[in-house]
Amino acid sequence: MIRAPLFMAPSSAAEGGSDKIRCELCPNNCDIKSGGFGACGVRGNKSGVGIIPFYGFISALAMDPIEKKPLYHFKPGSKILSLGFAGCNLHCPFCQNWHISQNIDICEQGRGKWMKPEEIISLALKENSPSIAYTYSEPLAHTEYVLDCMALAREHEIANVLVTNGCVKPKAASVILELTDAANVDLKCYDHDTYKKSLGGDLETVKEFIKLCYKMGVHLEVTTLVVPDLNDSKEELHAIADFIASISKDIPWHLTAYHPDYRWNAPPTDPDFLRSMAKEADKKLKYVHTGNIQFHKNSFSNTRERA
Numbered sequence: 001m002i003r004a005p006l007f008m009a010p011s012s013a014a015e016g017g018s019d020k021i022r023c024e025l026c027p028n029n030c031d032i033k034s035g036g037f038g039a040c041g042v043r044g045n046k047s048g049v050g051i052i053p054f055y056g057f058i059s060a061l062a063m064d065p066i067e068k069k070p071l072y073h074f075k076p077g078s079k080i081l082s083l084g085f086a087g088c089n090l091h092c093p094f095c096q097n098w099h100i101s102q103n104i105d106i107c108e109q110g111r112g113k114w115m116k117p118e119e120i121i122s123l124a125l126k127e128n129s130p131s132i133a134y135t136y137s138e139p140l141a142h143t144e145y146v147l148d149c150m151a152l153a154r155e156h157e158i159a160n161v162l163v164t165n166g167c168v169k170p171k172a173a174s175v176i177l178e179l180t181d182a183a184n185v186d187l188k189c190y191d192h193d194t195y196k197k198s199l200g201g202d203l204e205t206v207k208e209f210i211k212l213c214y215k216m217g218v219h220l221e222v223t224t225l226v227v228p229d230l231n232d233s234k235e236e237l238h239a240i241a242d243f244i245a246s247i248s249k250d251i252p253w254h255l256t257a258y259h260p261d262y263r264w265n266a267p268p269t270d271p272d273f274l275r276s277m278a279k280e281a282d283k284k285l286k287y288v289h290t291g292n293i294q295f296h297k298n299s300f301s302n303t304r305e306r307a
């Protein structure tokens with residue numbers, strides 16, 4: 001399907017001009033040469049024209065419990081039709097979905113399917129799904145497709161749920177959040193250098209995205225995967241809790257355990273450390289939840305309110 005890309009335009013002469021295309025969706029601001037793709041592998045340039053050839057490619061499709069997103073305070077107990085894509089504007093070395101986020105070639109390997117937005121909505125209606133999640137890899141690299149699905153979903157009173165790294169610029173963010181009912185945003189660490197050099201993202205952009213979600217009235221939950229040797233200092237995790245609390249103490253924070261994957265070999269997150277951090281953060285935020293660890297009698301895995 002042909003769909004004109006958004007947030008892409010010819011680069012100015014000062015930026016190397018001629019037949020280059022600049023993508024301004026995320027802070028990477030890729031200047032893409034003819035025949036090439038941006039850092040996400042999703043948005044390209046064909047003979048001086050911006051292209052999104054993977055519009056409609058779905059790498060994963062499942063009915064999930066909404067708590068798996070994770071969202072613990074939005075339509076609890078419901079199922080949600082969940083769509084995954086391919087490619088990502090970040091390159092986290094511990095990515096737990098790297099086989100789709102860092103492998104755009106799957107689009108050519110028949111390991112997914114092509115679906116029009118109308119087909120997604122029909123499926124959601126058939127499955128009686130009250131919501132659709134745009135999730136698994138980074139949905140916002142596929143903003144045009146997500147927006148087209150979201151607009152149709154709204155017509156059918158189906159809620160739109162975004163599970164995202166939040167690393168898109170404010171102009172794009174405001175367009176997308178206008179159609180978003182709930183979001184779980186990753187805040188992966190609280191160090192500018194780590195965001196930039198290790199993950200390929202931008203901390204300030206993600207913080208602005210989180211603030212905008214809240215300001216626009218989108219139901220918001222935040223997730224931090226606690227990765228040893230990356231973001232697991234108490235100081236850094238406290239800084240994240242403080243940032244969330246500065247917006248609202250009512251925003252749920254999910255502290256989730258990592259396991260070795262992709263290019264990160266550190267041992268899994270210590271469950272006791274995760275619980276102790278949750279206990280400390282619980283003094284700052286109303287809803288702190290642990291994830292990816294076994295149930296425990298002092299569990300933070302449920303939605304009970306702690307004063």
Ligand code: SF4
Binds near residue numbers: 026028043089
């Ligand atoms: S969305 Fe992709 S092409 Fe656009 S700026 Fe970001 S990484 Fe580059």
Ligand code: SF4
Binds near residue numbers: 089091092097
């Ligand atoms: S932002 Fe998410 S999907 Fe993208 S590389 Fe990082 S962990 Fe993977």
